Amino acid sequence: MGNKQTVFTHEQLETYQDCTFFTRKEIMRLFYRYQDLAPQLVPLDYTSCPDVKVPYELIGSMPELKDNPFRQRIAQVFSEDGDGHMTLDNFLDMFSVMSEMAPRDLKAYYAFKIYDFNNDGYICAWDLEQTVTKLTRGELSAEEVSLVCEKVLDEADGDHDGRLSLEDFQNMILRAPDFLSTFHIRI
């Protein structure tokens, strides 16, 4: 496979390579995946940096995401305006953070934002309830859900203010060695 591609300039590809965890080939492969989502919308020539956003419905229907209960939050966190519609930059960013090579701190930061449903910088009890409900598809009773949230806050809340800050979350993530392998999407 030669280096002849007309989608990006050399500079652009270099930048993508330096700022994400992907190699050249993977970036091209990701671009074609992005383009496949909305072939009429996404041009095949990105040298002029067109401002194209793929709507959330198409992103959420990707095979890697369609069965993920947090797909909406993931798309919202990585999209520019928080509405789930993603540009190519957002798309690459998302898969770069969710890839194998991303370090733990980076993943923990974004995981925190994903689980923070109301975007207030804290994971409060309401956020936790949403998370648990999505995890169990609503099959736990309300009492069980609130019990679980209580135990989570007991375990992870360091300064006892009733919610998890970024530091509490990171501290808890450090104790979970499986985090790196589960917070990972293969594409």
Next chain:
Amino acid sequence: MAQPLNFVLNVAETPEDHGQEPSPYDESEVHDSFHQLIQEQSQWVAEEGLELQQREPGAGGPETSGSGQQALPGPEDALVHSTATLRILASMPSRTIGRSRGAVICQYYNRSVRLRRRVSRPELKGVGRSARPSLRLYDLELDPAALQEEEKRFLLVKELQGLPVAQRDHMLRGMPLGLAEKRCLREESQTPTGKQRGRQGPRGLFPCCGRLRDACVLALHSLGLGLLAGLHALRPWRYALKQIGGQFGSSVLSYFLFLKTLLAFNALLLLPLLAFIVGVQAAFPPPAPPGSAPSFTGLELLTGGGRFTHTVMYYGYYSNSTLNQPCAPPLAGGQCSREAAGLPYSMPLAYLFTVGLAFFITCITLVYSMSHSFGESYRVGSTSGVHAVTVFCSWDHKVTQRRASRLQHDNIRTHLKELLAEWQRRRGSRSACGRLRWVAVRGLVWLLSLGTTLGCTVAVYAFSELMIKSPVSAEQEGALLALPVVVCLLNLGAPYLFRCLAALERHDSPVLEVYVAVCRNLILKMVILGILCYHWLGRRVGALKDQCWENFVGQELYRLVVLDFIFVLLDTLFGELVWRLISEKQLKRREKPEFDIAGNVLELIYGQTLTWLGVLFSPLLPAIQIVKLLLVFYVKKTSLMANCQAPRRPWLASHMSTVFITLLCFPSFLGAAIFLCFAVWRVKPSSTCGPFRNLDSMYEAGKVWVRHLEEAGPRVSWLPWVHRYLVENTFPVYLVSALLLAVIYLHIQVVKGQRRVICLLKEQISNEGEDKVFLINKLHSVYERKERSSPVGTDASPGLSSPSRLELEGGQPGLPSARTHCCAVYPHRVDNL
């Protein structure tokens, strides 16, 4: 509404306020950093013109906080008044730092400065009690300048310019900023003058050493990443692994990743062997043995004998002389045939050193990957916090199939229910009778397992003795397959027996169950291998006095490897396919059998041990193992997709990977290394074949060479010296062991100290939380008192005011919520109130 603001704050100068604690309006006296940050934020907000938005209570949810702890009283209770309190609270550093881009940039600037200055966290004793950990991390209070975001960004860009390219890229990639931001930072930090390595600043003692070390570490890291990337670029397997992960999750995937790791190890082992032994000997073939070579029958593929005996595959083929030797001076009348002038290549030496080198490289790689894996998966205090870990870390995002996803939901729900049930049930102490029964059952099962192992061992020993007593003639090579078949059958059957026995004892924890199963299987396999090693080195050497016993051992190991592969195929076929058919047709259950991860991984470890045992006697054995692993991958994958389902119990994937690599290193590789050392040092090589045929032991080839070097002259005299005083002497060994023990002890003490520090820090965080709650209460009570005593409730209706560019939306001051995006407090306004 352009009414002039005339809030007059009449702080009731009540006696109790005097002198006890500073009023919150004297913010600068309370806490410097808060004041500065508030100023920062207020100016930023003034520039951006943000609005105070109000969220519905349902979305905000402070009212729904069901936690039994004392939640913040301020925002929740102050529904009617104290918007000023809310304004202050909303502009607290902790609310803005986690989110704002400016804070991220500040953090990374400080991090890079720390990297440069090698200053890690400030000492605990130097920090006052009132310093919030989050602030300290962002270094804002230690930095008296309190720079704006733009200045910090400029400084960050300058820092990035000073870093070498690889480190800069590494830092850029790890920043939690959007791609557009990173692009800007990258462009700005790429100066035409290139990397400025000569940045001088207040440095430590050896700046160049620090840079060199950084460069080395980065180079190694990128080399490691490059190798890994190369491995990951195995294109057909990328999709296969994705499919497996998508359908079965990380746990089953760990088996296939382990298989890939083993492939890498075998490739690493094979390369030096191919280059230095096999290739060279193939280029200079020894004279053919008398008699014609036997014809090729299909049986060779199984027994490894026959046609394959006198090939590069086995030890016996290799010559014991120096290849490519320049011609000795011709005897009287003789004519020296001209040979190509080349490097004289001593085969015995090459054989010994290459095998030693290959093992050494494997050892280093194994120890490195083991320690890396250990570092990733074991943390101080990692056993607590199981609920939080389940909620946040148990959803495997790799799973993409609908059915597997549903299974995951079910698993997590079941696990959460189990955790709740365990917590709610009072674990009553078992009665003495129950405890006795528990101990008795476990003791019995262990006894039975060990008894089975002993039985298998005795069987193998007896059979091997039988094989010695009845020697096999050349025509009946098929009979040689008997011992390997027996061994493989025992290896296959005993784990099933162990599984049945384990059903008797009911473990509470599924992880413990897996560990116990792994332990028992491991003991069985290692003991059987031990007996076989004794059989080869102890008995066969004596029995095959004048023949090539090394060839025989090499062929035995070849047979074991090949038959192991065949039995794995049979096991896959019968264990999984037939079981599935039976359970579907006969028992009418829709459940497919689970993929037995532990058993399969132990099979892989066993196969790898065989390869390592056989490398000395059959240098091409790693190649055969590679082919076998490739085939096993496809067979297992096909069978998995068709017949199995993912394990129901939660599986600690990363812990188990560490355990697998440790098992690969300790019983497996260590045992093979001991076997190799024994064979090299103690056993007399056979006198009819191989590169060591005239020597008393294989190691003697090295000794002969050293003696040769001693005579060669003073130029290389350091080598014999090294050999005499460091290798043959026992004192350095003791010294090195003592040093290692000291280093281990030091590390243990360091870890203990770190545990204590963690406890202290947790306490401190908890105290800070209490401080915060106390201050908020105080603030709230002060405002309340002020509002009660103030005649004109002007500050309760912020809608009347129009501060410079701050617009307060909504006319309901009574429903402020803690979820305000951002708001500012204008200290000068507050003073005017």
